[in-house]
Amino acid sequence: MTLSRESPLRLCAAQELTIAIRSRWTQIFAATFTVLALAVAGSGYVLSGGSGVQDFARIATSLTQLVVLVIPMMALLVGVTSFSPERGAAELLFSQPVSRATVVAGKLLGLLQALTAAQALGFGAAGLVIFSQSGGDGICGFLLLFAGSVMLTAIFLSISALIAGGDLRRRTRALALAVVVWFTAVVLVDVAALGVASLLRSGPASRVLMVATLVNPVDAVRTGALLGIQGTAAFGAASLALLRFTHGAAGAGAAILASLLLWILVPAALAVWRMTRADI
Amino acid sequence: MIRFADFTKTYAGRPAVDRLTLEIRRGEVVALLGPNGSGKTTTLKAAAGLLKPSSGTVLIGEPGRLSTEPGARAVVSFLPQRVAFPESLTGREVVEFYRRLRRVEPARTEEALRFASLNGAGTQAIATYSGGMMQRLGLAVAILPRAPVLLLDEPTAALDADGLAAFYGLVERRKQDDHTVFFTSHQLGDVERLADRFAVLVNGRLTAVLTGGELADRLAARGVLKLGLDACPAGLLDKVRRLAPQASWVNDQLVVPGPATVRPAVLELVRQAGAGIRGLTAEEGRLDMFYRELVQERP
Numbered sequence A: 001m002t003l004s005r006e007s008p009l010r011l012c013a014a015q016e017l018t019i020a021i022r023s024r025w026t027q028i029f030a031a032t033f034t035v036l037a038l039a040v041a042g043s044g045y046v047l048s049g050g051s052g053v054q055d056f057a058r059i060a061t062s063l064t065q066l067v068v069l070v071i072p073m074m075a076l077l078v079g080v081t082s083f084s085p086e087r088g089a090a091e092l093l094f095s096q097p098v099s100r101a102t103v104v105a106g107k108l109l110g111l112l113q114a115l116t117a118a119q120a121l122g123f124g125a126a127g128l129v130i131f132s133q134s135g136g137d138g139i140c141g142f143l144l145l146f147a148g149s150v151m152l153t154a155i156f157l158s159i160s161a162l163i164a165g166g167d168l169r170r171r172t173r174a175l176a177l178a179v180v181v182w183f184t185a186v187v188l189v190d191v192a193a194l195g196v197a198s199l200l201r202s203g204p205a206s207r208v209l210m211v212a213t214l215v216n217p218v219d220a221v222r223t224g225a226l227l228g229i230q231g232t233a234a235f236g237a238a239s240l241a242l243l244r245f246t247h248g249a250a251g252a253g254a255a256i257l258a259s260l261l262l263w264i265l266v267p268a269a270l271a272v273w274r275m276t277r278a279d280i
Numbered sequence B: 001m002i003r004f005a006d007f008t009k010t011y012a013g014r015p016a017v018d019r020l021t022l023e024i025r026r027g028e029v030v031a032l033l034g035p036n037g038s039g040k041t042t043t044l045k046a047a048a049g050l051l052k053p054s055s056g057t058v059l060i061g062e063p064g065r066l067s068t069e070p071g072a073r074a075v076v077s078f079l080p081q082r083v084a085f086p087e088s089l090t091g092r093e094v095v096e097f098y099r100r101l102r103r104v105e106p107a108r109t110e111e112a113l114r115f116a117s118l119n120g121a122g123t124q125a126i127a128t129y130s131g132g133m134m135q136r137l138g139l140a141v142a143i144l145p146r147a148p149v150l151l152l153d154e155p156t157a158a159l160d161a162d163g164l165a166a167f168y169g170l171v172e173r174r175k176q177d178d179h180t181v182f183f184t185s186h187q188l189g190d191v192e193r194l195a196d197r198f199a200v201l202v203n204g205r206l207t208a209v210l211t212g213g214e215l216a217d218r219l220a221a222r223g224v225l226k227l228g229l230d231a232c233p234a235g236l237l238d239k240v241r242r243l244a245p246q247a248s249w250v251n252d253q254l255v256v257p258g259p260a261t262v263r264p265a266v267l268e269l270v271r272q273a274g275a276g277i278r279g280l281t282a283e284e285g286r287l288d289m290f291y292r293e294l295v296q297e298r299p
Helices: A008-022 A024-047 A056-083 A087-094 A100-134 A139-165 A171-198 A202-215 A217-230 A237-245 A249-277 B040-047 B091-101 B107-116 B131-143 B161-176 B188-194 B212-221 B236-243 B260-273 B287-296
Strands: B002-011 B014-024 B029-033 B055-060 B076-079 B149-153 B180-184 B197-202 B205-211 B224-229 B248-250 B253-257 B277-283
Touching (some): A008 A024, A008 A056, A008 A100, A024 A056, A024 A100, A056 A100, A056 A139, A087 A100, A087 B131, A100 A139, A139 A217, A139 A249, A202 A217, A202 A237, A202 A249, B014 B040, B014 B197, B014 B205, B029 B040, B029 B161, B040 B149, B040 B180, B076 B131, B091 B131, B131 B149, B131 B161, B161 B180, B161 B188, B197 B287, B205 B212, B205 B287, B224 B260, B260 B277
Parallel strands (some): B029 B180, B029 B197, B076 B149
Antiparallel strands (some): B002 B014, B224 B253, B224 B277
16 A cells, blocks of 8 residues: 555645646746747857857856746746635645645645746757757856756745735736736846945945845846856956855855745745635 | 534624534534525535634534644545636546545545546546536545545535435435535525435524424424315304414415314314315425525524
8 A cells, every 4th residue: 555655745746746737837838938948049059150059158148037037927927826726626625634834835846846847848958959069068057057947936936825825816916916026026126226226335335236136036046147157257246245245156155045045935934824824 | 523612703804604503413414504695605614624713613523623623624525615626637637636635545536436427527637527527526526535524515506417316325325324414505405305404594693403303393384274265154263273373364265374283173173163165275384485484584
């Protein structure tokens, strides 16, 4: 009998993975991301005058912009849709003798697996093209970007659970809130930080930008990826301030990693807290 | 097995259920009746551990545990009012998921699918299912774990004749197994056929709890005998009123409300009075009429 090995967490995750893989949203995302990633890889071929695809490091730098724009939106949309199911489905699921924390964690894990698989298609396709044309130089930065992309997915899935998890019946409101969150993280925080920094002297301005980098997961992933891909060469004022504050690249990487882990764990914990108190 | 003690649930300050005290024993089949918005679904969802009481308690099992504890939910199986499933899954996948989640033996999947009688659609995506098929699949999921407490919110709303027959059989088997079934329904035929007791909620308040026997008495008391007579002889009405105090003479008819047991005596009085009987009708009390009376007596 294999029943004892089937933990509710694993079952919920497997169920969510199946649903997410069959979801049109996930399929559209996988296809779009793959096409865009291939386009970015292919653009290197065009820019080099047809002499060959650029190496992993250059493509990864270009892909970073795609990742920070597309991944948060996709994770929020897929997450909110999953965490605000039809009332009858939620009532049936949450009436089972399984803790709500387990259900939320299982859904998060299943969705993360599905979206990671979708991204792996895009990264894998682009990686194959680059490897076949330019070899494996700079592949570590490329893989680091993939890891950052997965972390960004986990962060915005956690946020989506928090947005939708306490109120199962209002999917439209949750989706609208998800768009606001995406716009804030991807556009507004940067603009606001730059606006505030422009009013300050160099030192305080750098600190404002550094804090914005650590506080905003999108900036944290972007900075972390660029740090991994290009070292300190491509850093601006905020990143240099971060390097000074953390005494070097290792410290900066650790600070960014800590920030990202907090962004995964805190919204997930709050989502569980809300869900355990919510009336279904 | 289920005990509501002063259970109150308020939404935005308005009580959906107001100080409900009701105990449902092991092996009982109890129907919860009431108009739309009377608090039936809120009551069932509280028993299923889906919502927390604003005040009071809801205990499940023996010994009683708070319904919101996962341990309490282990003895409960719940069918929501408008059950839904992820549309991309098949019926079989849904049943299999819940079977594994409840740690039920694998053979139950086939039994549940046979009960659902999906006519070969078990391997098709749920997006293709009709409302009745969804309802039957929901019932199949609810019966998977053989939980001692079955909570069903309008289980027959979308069922066809075969589905109804299967449902009636299911409840009767559960009763034989000493399981408790607590269900809501607007189908008074289901209620009359299945329930040992009836509880009526109106505006969130419990207005009546009756056993089958008590209901039969109440319905019998609501019967009416109508006798068309040539004339009403002097003194006949007074004599009849001693047997049936509500008796009256209306439009050349002697109208005698009351249980069927008084009717032979009334006919004997009419015969003794020498009145010619032109016509006779007898109506029995009906559950729907009695229910309407209860609902109209809103607190």
